[in-house]
Amino acid sequence: MSNPFEQRFRHALTHKTQQDLLRTRYVAEDDYAGVLKVNGTAYLNFASNDYLGLRFDERVLQPFVEGLSKYGSGSGASPLVTGHSIEHARLEAWLAEKLGREAVLLFSSGFAANHALCQALLQKNDVVVSDKLMHASFIEGAMVSEARLKRFAHNDVAHAQTLLEAIDKDSATLIASEGVFSMDGDTAPVPELVSLAQEHHAMLMLDDAHALGVLGDNGLGSVDAFGLTQADCPIVMGTFGKAVGTSGAFIAGSQDLIDYLVNHAKHYIYSTAMSAANARATLASLALIVAGEQRQRLQSNITRFRKGVARHDLPVLASQTAIQPYIVGSAEGVLQASDYLRALGVWVGAIRSPTVPKGSDRLRITLSAVHQDKDIDALIDALCLMREQGWG
Numbered sequence: 364m365s366n367p368f369e370q371r372f373r374h375a376l377t378h379k380t381q382q383d384l385l386r387t388r389y390v391a392e393d394d395y396a397g398v399l400k401v402n403g404t405a406y407l408n409f410a411s412n413d414y415l416g417l418r419f420d421e422r423v424l425q426p427f428v429e430g431l432s433k434y435g436s437g438s439g440a441s442p443l444v445t446g447h448s449i450e451h452a453r454l455e456a457w458l459a460e461k462l463g464r465e466a467v468l469l470f471s472s473g474f475a476a477n478h479a480l481c482q483a484l485l486q487k488n489d490v491v492v493s494d495k496l497m498h499a500s501f502i503e504g505a506m507v508s509e510a511r512l513k514r515f516a517h518n519d520v521a522h523a524q525t526l527l528e529a530i531d532k533d534s535a536t537l538i539a540s541e542g543v544f545s546m547d548g549d550t551a552p553v554p555e556l557v558s559l560a561q562e563h564h565a566m567l568m569l570d571d572a573h574a575l576g577v578l579g580d581n582g583l584g585s586v587d588a589f590g591l592t593q594a595d596c597p598i599v600m601g602t603f604g605k606a607v608g609t610s611g612a613f614i615a616g617s618q619d620l621i622d623y624l625v626n627h628a629k630h631y632i633y634s635t636a637m638s639a640a641n642a643r644a645t646l647a648s649l650a651l652i653v654a655g656e657q658r659q660r661l662q663s664n665i666t667r668f669r670k671g672v673a674r675h676d677l678p679v680l681a682s683q684t685a686i687q688p689y690i691v692g693s694a695e696g697v698l699q700a701s702d703y704l705r706a707l708g709v710w711v712g713a714i715r716s717p718t719v720p721k722g723s724d725r726l727r728i729t730l731s732a733v734h735q736d737k738d739i740d741a742l743i744d745a746l747c748l749m750r751e752q753g754w755g
């Protein structure tokens with residue numbers, strides 16, 4: 364008789380396959396300047412979160428190499444042992460100053476940062492009021508905590524208000540939203556959320572993973588775009604694995620919040636710090652973001668793509684950011700649509716439930732500063748052909 368765990372694996376995998384929901388991986392043999400090579404074939408890459416193309420910028424790579432030779436390939440320890448270097452401290456100080464926050468704490472990933480925040484902060488009788496489309500790293504964290512989780516319809520401030528009115532006045536309440544939504548590419552009604560939090564004595568938290576590098580005059584995300592003070596939005600989380608082009612994440616807020624996390628966030632305390640080389644490269648990349656050259660290029664690609672969408676009446680959700688979702692509506696349909704695009708040399712993400720709500724399965728098209736005009740035009744042509752064939 365097989366082991367019960369083995370039976371579980373087989374059963375779960377068969378079930379996922381039957382529903383067209385099985386996840387598999389591709390081996391990227393090369394991935395440079397907007398071109399992805401898989402199984403010997405090159406594709407235009409419209410699936411990466413490297414929105415500004417900074418992953419390969421020499422002005423990011425050079426500090427990375429210097430960091431490697433100075434501090435070695437890994438940090439060697441948790442930040443509370445010897446893993447917190449001068450490069451980490453500089454990056455934290457830079458972010459705190461630019462975002463107008465008292466302090467910043469680095470994490471190895473955005474998943475760890477969101478999960479840690481929930482794990483460390485939330486207690487019994489607390490309430491989390493979160494946008495329904497909040498990322499899995501936050502929702503999972505809130506669900507394993509003892510707090511009550513209430514989710515409002517996406518970007519629906521009136522619904523959030525109704526949920527908040529039903530909460531006991533003594534409960535500590537956290538309102539959570541993303542600055543730019545990872546799967547829809549739209550922005551949150553940030554000023555309204557700030558007012559709502561103030562009215563209900565709640566704390567507002569923004570996950571700015573997809574806004575950092577994209578929103579604001581300096582590219583520093585929601586804080587920059589909406590002029591948010593620390594009192595307006597006491598907890599800001601951002602990631603480096605998207606537009607910044609390195610990896611890791613941060614939480615910014617009051618000195619007390621950061622000191623509290625240093626003492627309570629298990630993902631921080633019991634995990635090896637990101638490498639100092641990564642921290643050094645991240646700071647260099649952030650300085651390039653503020654300078655703005657790549658942001659202009661991304662913006663002109665977004666404008667060109669949106670003009671093509673309008674000209675051909677393509678059913679792409681209204682989005683002014685790098686994330687442009689084409690809703691297909693079924694898991695089977697979105698797999699067929701992405702296979703068809705691949706046959707035309709275009710690689711886009713096929714996103715199915717539970718990553719997005721059932722029935723809203725989609726092609727998640729992401730634009731980047733590395734794309735050239737002809738790449739955007741080729742994408743539009745491919746989407747038109749796909750629709751003509753009845754795949755999307």
Ligand SMILES: Cc1ncc(COP(=O)(O)O)c(C=O)c1O
Nearest residue numbers: 472473474498500545572602604
């Ligand atoms: C909104 C959002 N938050 C958090 C994360 C997690 O970030 P990381 O990839 O650094 O773990 C992601 C990544 O997909 C995300 O889209």
